[in-house]
Amino acid sequence: xxxxxxxxxxxxxxxxxxxxxxxxxxxxxxxxxxxxxxxxxxxxxxxxxxxxxxxxxxxxxxxxxxxxxxxxxxxxxxxxxxxxxxxxxxxxxxxxxxxxxxxxxxxxxxxxxxxxxxxxxxxxxxxxxxxxxxxxxxxxxxxxxxxxxxxxxxxxxxxxxxxxxxxxxxxxxxxxxxxxxxxxxxxxxxxxxxxxxxxxxxxxxxxxxxxxxxxxxxxxxxxxxxxxxxxxxxxxxxxxxxxxxxxxxxxxxxxxxxxxxxxxxxxxxxxxxxxxxxxxxxxxxxxxxxx
Amino acid sequence: xxxxxxxxxxxxxxxxxxxxxxxxxxxxxxxxxxxxxxxxxxxxxxxxxxxxxxxxxxxxxxxxxxxxxxxxxxxxxxxxxxxxxxxxxxxxxxxxxxxxxxxxxxxxxxxxxxxxxxxxxxxxxxxxxxxxxxxxxxxxxxxxxxxxxxxxxxxxxxxxxxxxxxxxxxxxxxxxxxxxxxxxxxxxxxxxxxxxxxxxxxxxxxxxxxxxxxxxxxxxxxxxxxxxxxxxxxxxxxxxxxxxxxxxxxxxxxxxxxxxxxxxxxxxxxxxxxxxxxxxxxxxxxxxxxxxxxxxxxxxxxxxxxxxxxxxxxxxxx
Numbered sequence: 175x176x177x178x179x180x181x182x183x184x185x186x187x188x189x190x191x192x193x194x195x196x197x198x199x200x201x202x203x204x205x206x207x208x209x210x211x212x213x214x215x216x217x218x219x220x221x222x223x224x225x226x227x228x229x230x231x232x233x234x235x236x237x238x239x240x241x242x243x244x245x246x247x248x249x250x251x252x253x254x255x256x257x258x259x260x261x262x263x264x265x266x267x268x269x270x271x272x273x274x275x276x277x278x279x280x281x282x283x284x285x286x287x288x289x290x291x292x293x294x295x296x297x298x299x300x301x302x303x304x305x306x307x308x309x310x311x312x313x314x315x316x317x318x319x320x321x322x323x324x325x326x327x328x329x330x331x332x333x334x335x336x337x338x339x340x341x342x343x344x345x346x347x348x349x350x351x352x353x354x355x356x357x358x359x360x361x362x363x364x365x366x367x368x369x370x371x372x373x374x375x376x377x378x379x380x381x382x383x384x385x386x387x388x389x390x391x392x393x394x395x396x397x398x399x400x401x402x403x404x405x406x407x408x409x410x411x412x413x414x415x416x417x418x419x420x421x422x423x424x425x426x427x428x429x430x431x432x433x434x435x436x437x438x439x440x441x442x443x444x445x446x447x448x449x450x451x452x453x454x455x456x457x458x459x460x461x462x463x464x465x
Numbered sequence: 466x467x468x469x470x471x472x473x474x475x476x477x478x479x480x481x482x483x484x485x486x487x488x489x490x491x492x493x494x495x496x497x498x499x500x501x502x503x504x505x506x507x508x509x510x511x512x513x514x515x516x517x518x519x520x521x522x523x524x525x526x527x528x529x530x531x532x533x534x535x536x537x538x539x540x541x542x543x544x545x546x547x548x549x550x551x552x553x554x555x556x557x558x559x560x561x562x563x564x565x566x567x568x569x570x571x572x573x574x575x576x577x578x579x580x581x582x583x584x585x586x587x588x589x590x591x592x593x594x595x596x597x598x599x600x601x602x603x604x605x606x607x608x609x610x611x612x613x614x615x616x617x618x619x620x621x622x623x624x625x626x627x628x629x630x631x632x633x634x635x636x637x638x639x640x641x642x643x644x645x646x647x648x649x650x651x652x653x654x655x656x657x658x659x660x661x662x663x664x665x666x667x668x669x670x671x672x673x674x675x676x677x678x679x680x681x682x683x684x685x686x687x688x689x690x691x692x693x694x695x696x697x698x699x700x701x702x703x704x705x706x707x708x709x710x711x712x713x714x715x716x717x718x719x720x721x722x723x724x725x726x727x728x729x730x731x732x733x734x735x736x737x738x739x740x741x742x743x744x745x746x747x748x749x750x751x752x753x754x755x756x757x758x759x760x761x762x763x764x765x766x767x768x769x770x771x772x773x774x775x776x777x778x779x780x781x782x783x
């Protein structure tokens with residue numbers, strides 16, 4: 175008995191140690207990047223892994239905000255995130271409501287066609303041609319419309335609507351409530367946890383959008399933040415390959431500038447993260463797998 | 466003769482059935498009206514591109530359009546299989562997919578099992594809070610962070626190998642290190658988040674099973690093997706099929722960001738090739754054929770896994 179409990183305690187100890195190592199490994203790099211972005215260049219060069227800026231400096235931020243490229247692309251990203259997420263919620267909830275009704279015909283074939291798009295797509299070039307034929311190239315619509323409904327999130331919402339109590343619908347029907355009223359007055363207000371989850375996931379998707387902007391947006395003035403960040407990084411990377419020969423040249427953004435841009439690009443996500451966190455454990459995501 | 470008698474005999478019921486359908490449709494008209502935007506979306510942005518793969522059998526050019534371009538049969542596929550780069554693309558795609566399946570898929574399961582063994586709820590929750598963070602960062606940010614940590618001349622990794630007495634060497638811009646660094650980034654970003662669904666499934670296992678096995682003197686490892694793992698088996702199977710469905714996609718964005726002149730030999734996969742040949746060089750039909758080949762291989766993989774799973778009494782995804 176004692177032996178087994180000793181063994182069990184050792185098991186716990188190793189388990190906790192490994193998990194702590196992994197979690198520190200995921201979080202410390204962020205702290206390092208944020209701390210470095212606020213530190214002086216000298217301190218960053220001297221310290222291998224900086225966790226607190228003992229020599230405080232805002233030079234990196236002054237540099238990246240000195241041109242209007244960064245504020246502009248942040249504006250683009252904020253707009254696409256807000257408008258795109260609104261479109262996502264509108265489209266996803268309408269379709270999810272219809273497909274959650276028991277009386278709807280052709281439900282099974284429609285669901286099959288939705289799921290099928292998760293395992294087979296036309297591919298990059300046909301997607302591009304459709305966006306081009308619709309005249310959406312270089313338009314913010316190109317960042318929003320092609321991803322108006324994500325099948326995975328649609329299924330989550332359908333399953334959430336389905337598990338709302340049937341009695342609600344019946345009594346609303348008896349009171350003469352039509353589908354529109356039922357959706358907007360009863361189903362949606364009761365689905366706030368699921369809608370909040372979807373809002374946050376869709377918003378993160380839009381804020382992080384990169385590939386679609388590379389494909390569909392050529393106009394530099396319409397670049398979202400991730401594309402600009404990548405551009406700044408590429409310039410500084412070119413500097414590293416030739417380390418030494420071009421060291422100290424003013425045109426190359428130093429490390430602190432890269433760190434500052436990462437911080438700016440991740441800040442909104444870290445801001446909403448505590449709210450995201452609230453919904454992780456709620457089991458809404460599992461519903462999608464079971465359904 | 467007999468044909469016509471059958472049709473007259475069935476005329477009435479057919480009309481009746483049709484009118485029942487019509488009654489249903491008109492009663493629920495708002496349900497169908499609300500469905501329309503979604504249907505329009507799936508047709509426009511999913512099924513039209515799916516039909517668009519037909520340009521793989523054409524010599525498509527933008528001036529003649531889809532209707533006016535010449536049909537050429539399997540010409541582009543023949544070219545693809547004859548291309549020396551085909552085997553390189555196939556090898557790279559399969560190798561990275563294999564890394565993803567062998568390391569990327571089990572990692573969240575193992576992490577979830579470890580988290581499930583934690584007894585202190587606050588510790589479990591704090592660890593969850595930390596390991597989910599990277600998933601919400603864009604690949605641009607993740608790749609940049611890896612450059613900062615591993616490649617910066619004065620950064621963590623370079624200083625560390627220097628302190629070991631080794632020469633500093635470039636690791637992110639290094640073909641030999643491409644695959645390990647690729648999968649390290651995948652694991653770092655997504656294995657924590659991957660635990661979410663497994664933890665929800667684990668929460669559904671009845672505590673009585675654990676109590677009963679403890680009475681019987683089962684050790685912790687035996688409990689994991691005989692109770693916990695069977696309890697989440699169907700979740701594992703479903704997620705494995707879903708994983709197969711995008712395993713060949715390899716998160717295109719990630720590889721696109723890592724790809725450079727130095728590591729092209731190991732990092733070039735079907736998707737990056739399609740982008741380069743199709744959009745940058747304008748060979749629309751050929752690159753669509755490449756994309757279609759990849760898509761069909763993926764579809765076959767998933768269908769097979771789905772069939773296999775159903776045959777062995779598990780649920781499939783369709």
